[in-house]
Amino acid sequence: YLDIRSIEWLQDYLTGFRGAFLMVAHDRYLLDGLVERIWAIEGQKVIEFAGNYSEYLADKRRRDELQLKRYEEQQQFIRRTEEFIARFKARKDTAKRAQSRQKLLDRLERVEAPQTVPEIKIRFPEAGTVHGKAFELRGAGKAFGGRRLFSGVNLAVAGGEKVGVFGPNGAGKTTLLRLIAGKLEPDEGSVWRSEKTRVAYYEQGAEEKLDDSLTVLESVAQAAETYTENELKGILGMFLFPGDMVDKRVAVLSGGERSRLAIIRTLLAPSNLLILDEPTNHLDIQSRAILIDAVALYRRTVVFAAHDRFMLDRLADKTVRVEAGEVVLFPGNFAYASGRKVSTSASRFESPKRQGMRKDTRAVRQGSAPVLQPSSLPGREGRGEDSAGSGRPALAQLEQRLAQVKRDYAAAVAAMDFARARTLVQEQREVEKEIEARKADEVEEGLGPR
Incomplete structure (x- = not known):
């Protein structure tokens, strides 16, 4: 195992290293001080994130909170639907509606509860308090x-x-x-x-x-x-x-x-x-x-x-x-x-080669397609809005916008423009949240009185 002196030597060496490197590490300060991209194994998936480890953790907390909210909302919807089915499936006048809702449940894409680390709460065994x-x-x-x-x-x-x-x-x-x-x-x-x-x-x-x-x-x-x-x-x-x-x-x-x-x-x-x-x-x-x-x-x-x-x-x-x-x-x-302040900013360790690459990304950004706004997209009834005329973008438009954001993110990462990539990650989360809300609305509309 490397001692602190060896770890710091390695960090200083890699800070000035002009090539690319791939690192598997459990040292948080190394991951915070050196890396610009994280590949994290979450469950059985590999999640790619533009940023250092602390930024990844903050992003994961936000994603987990959003997923937990979606999971709880869906579980509440499932319970209400199952109660409706159990109540009305035996009646002739409502059996078809109950069957329709059962089919809806069968087709429903289930949201999984987020895999989070449990909060540490330990009752330590009592031992006499030492004063002095x-x-x-x-x-x-x-x-x-x-x-x-x-x-x-x-x-x-x-x-x-x-x-x-x-x-x-x-x-x-x-x-x-x-x-x-x-x-x-x-x-x-x-x-x-x-x-x-x-x-x-x-x-x-x-x-x-x-x-x-x-x-x-x-x-x-x-x-x-x-x-x-x-x-x-x-x-x-x-x-x-x-x-x-x-x-x-x-x-x-x-x-x-x-x-x-x-x-x-x-x-x-x-x-x-x-x-x-x-x-x-x-x-x-x-x-x-x-x-x-x-x-x-x-x-x-x-x-x-x-x-x-x-x-x-x-x-x-x-x-x-x-x-x-x-x-x-x-x-x-x-x-x-x-006597050293350990930085958690990956930008502090950016090599001249990476700085040069960052300048080259201006052309990539200017050449990439703009993020599509709801008003510029063709939508239902030619208005770029949902059918109710609420002023909200239709689901198809949101999915098209999400695809564009993902393409821009891939281009930013390829060009090593990680500041742009972080902005696009935030935009992707917002669009995904809006898509889930629109899906939930459509499901609720489908369960309304007939």
Whole structure:
């Protein structure tokens, strides 16, 4: 796994790279700082989006909200129609109408509920509140095989603080965490912990120590004795173990699933000092977001080592850099400690080659067909409006307009004019929303009294 120094070197290199590149990554800052297009796997579909990862997430939230609204409206329409059919299908004078509506339901294209990540809501097991210092290192040092990792470390952390640890691979981050957890004794100095401190420790390789003979649910129940079975199933669902997955044997889980399971077991153990040693190593970007949200809800002391800059910025009240035999405490997150502002704007990293391409897109934009407006399109009754004369464009016109927007979007993406592409994405959403509204109106008109 790349440490932060290597990740930043890669980002700096790709920032100045003049060619095209394709990247599969779980590092959010890389995706925000470098990419201009996202290919996201949603369910069994590949969604293409012009923009960086944060912009894609914002767009996905909007799409999910719109789809949920459409889904709920359609479900309400289906219930009303089914009630009508059940009420009138047995009467001779209304049987035909009931049959007509049943055919309408049979032909109806069903809207699926959006696949969204459940909101993280966890009741952490109670442990005594630590007032004042949770632990303190006093002149602590440690060496292995004649190599001294660090010495003379003085570090005090108060109860309830969240501290992120970062540094190059092999610098001693894991050793520092093991000293804090009481898994190692220092060669020099001492480590003090409050008498009330109860440690929950997620160590690297914890996923390999799970009992393969247990089910997912049994494994979590073994570590979380104060929870009911339904509570555990709910928590497992939040961590992407929905439904029947809780009955899977640990032996058949993937590496990422095993890591998630080991993390859940650590989170649910009664504690007031949570120590996590590079917990994101085997996690995809969605699982990382879930972990970050869960740890944010933990109100006791947290110390975690990570190479994920987003996690270090989002969670850490303070950060500790372990490097070249030194352990240095900073009163802020990773951005503060590194003195670098991590940009989430893809335009900041645009290469000269891409800037030249952007200039060339002017001709593409001028040469592309204009977006068709309702008044310029032939419509029913020659007015470009619906048959009721409401001034709204007819469904056929909207579909024609949507096709044009999609063509313009494809041309903008091909020309790498991503600002234009983002505008067209917004326009496409608006047209699609209007099309759905017109379809709903036509269905309602078809169900009106006869």
